[in-house]
Amino acid sequence: MTRPSAHLLSLGLAACLAASLVAQEREKAPVRRSSAEAQEMIDRVVANQKQNDRAMDQYERMERVEIRKTGSDAQPSSVKVARVIPAGTGTGKAAVGPDGKPANAVLYKAELEKIAKALAWAAEEGRAQREAYEKIAKKKKERDELIDATRRAFVYTYAGAEERGGVTLTKYAMEPNPAFHPTTRMETVFTKVKGFVWVDEKAGQLARVEGDVTEDISVGLFLGKVYKGSHFMQERYEIAPGMWLPTFSQYDFDGRKLFSSFAVHERTFYTDYRRIGPPKEALALLRAELGRSEVPAGDP
Numbered sequence: 509m510t511r512p513s514a515h516l517l518s519l520g521l522a523a524c525l526a527a528s529l530v531a532q533e534r535e536k537a538p539v540r541r542s543s544a545e546a547q548e549m550i551d552r553v554v555a556n557q558k559q560n561d562r563a564m565d566q567y568e569r570m571e572r573v574e575i576r577k578t579g580s581d582a583q584p585s586s587v588k589v590a591r592v593i594p595a596g597t598g599t600g601k602a603a604v605g606p607d608g609k610p611a612n613a614v615l616y617k618a619e620l621e622k623i624a625k626a627l628a629w630a631a632e633e634g635r636a637q638r639e640a641y642e643k644i645a646k647k648k649k650e651r652d653e654l655i656d657a658t659r660r661a662f663v664y665t666y667a668g669a670e671e672r673g674g675v676t677l678t679k680y681a682m683e684p685n686p687a688f689h690p691t692t693r694m695e696t697v698f699t700k701v702k703g704f705v706w707v708d709e710k711a712g713q714l715a716r717v718e719g720d721v722t723e724d725i726s727v728g729l730f731l732g733k734v735y736k737g738s739h740f741m742q743e744r745y746e747i748a749p750g751m752w753l754p755t756f757s758q759y760d761f762d763g764r765k766l767f768s769s770f771a772v773h774e775r776t777f778y779t780d781y782r783r784i785g786p787p788k789e790a791l792a793l794l795r796a797e798l799g800r801s802e803v804p805a806g807d808p
Contacts, residue, residue, distance in 0.1 A: 556712055558652070560744075560752050563783075566790075567753065568593045570608060570780040571601075576773040579739070579760035584775075593623050593794070596630025596787040597640040608780075617798065624794045631787040654694060661688045661698035670706065677706040677715050684722075700725050700736075713752045716743045724763075732765040747781045754778050 703719025
């Protein structure tokens with residue numbers, strides 16, 4: 509079964525993005541806009557988000573994943589830290605210690621070499637590569653269609669303004685639209701989610717999303733459920749001019765798979781973003797790094 513936490517977080521982000529688009533146009537009274545001008549603003553925010561999504565395929569980063577037994581636990585039961593490197597048709601990870609440094613220099617270098625091989629394959633032109641990229645393009649198209657669907661799936665209302673780092677964010681509540689009729693199983697999820705979005709209107713960017721599951725959601729061809737009360741959130745900051753990427757995400761999902769219960773309670777911190785570009789550029793950077801006399805060493 510596809511891991512429900514990541515799947516629902518993706519759906520939630522799509523929903524909350526659409527919330528920000530519609531809400532911006534409704535709540536900026538008394539400024540009047542023609543329908544064409546309103547559409548231009550919506551297109552700008554949509555384009556920004558799509559650009560942000562594409563950027564994740566060209567930025568390496570450090571990810572610290574804290575796993576908890578329950579959402580209320582103050583301390584994580586385990587922590588996993590890794591250097592995450594996009595590899596064209598997938599993502600490679602090189603594990604590091606809690607301090608962000610390799611705990612085992614030999615193993616760390618071997619993981620980087622494995623990622624380099626994946627980048628070299630992704631940089632080639634062939635039937636297998638074309639098919640892999642076609643699958644990725646299909647997934648991106650499906651995400652775009654979900655974002656479009658959420659414009660009809662929710663009702664959005666102004667909920668105030670909040671300060672974050674000296675910047676005023678506009679907050680909007682998002683509730684399922686009773687007039688919305690989902691046409692796919694994926695769209696059905698939107699009828700069982702509500703939440704809030706925070707928008708940096710000057711930048712036209714989504715700064716924060718937060719939502720709750722209001723009814724049990726069937727997942728994995730109806731062989732499992734994510735229970736009512738499950739929660740997700742994500743924060744985004746500008747990590748490069750015009751580029752807003754995640755800095756923190758959290759999901760607390762409980763449910764069942766067949767006849768067994770499961771619980772996913774994870775918090776992920778994203779730091780040290782660095783643009784490495786598409787596979788050919790990333791491969792050159794990684795090969796240069798591997799060509800150094802030493803890889804930063806920790807305890808063997």
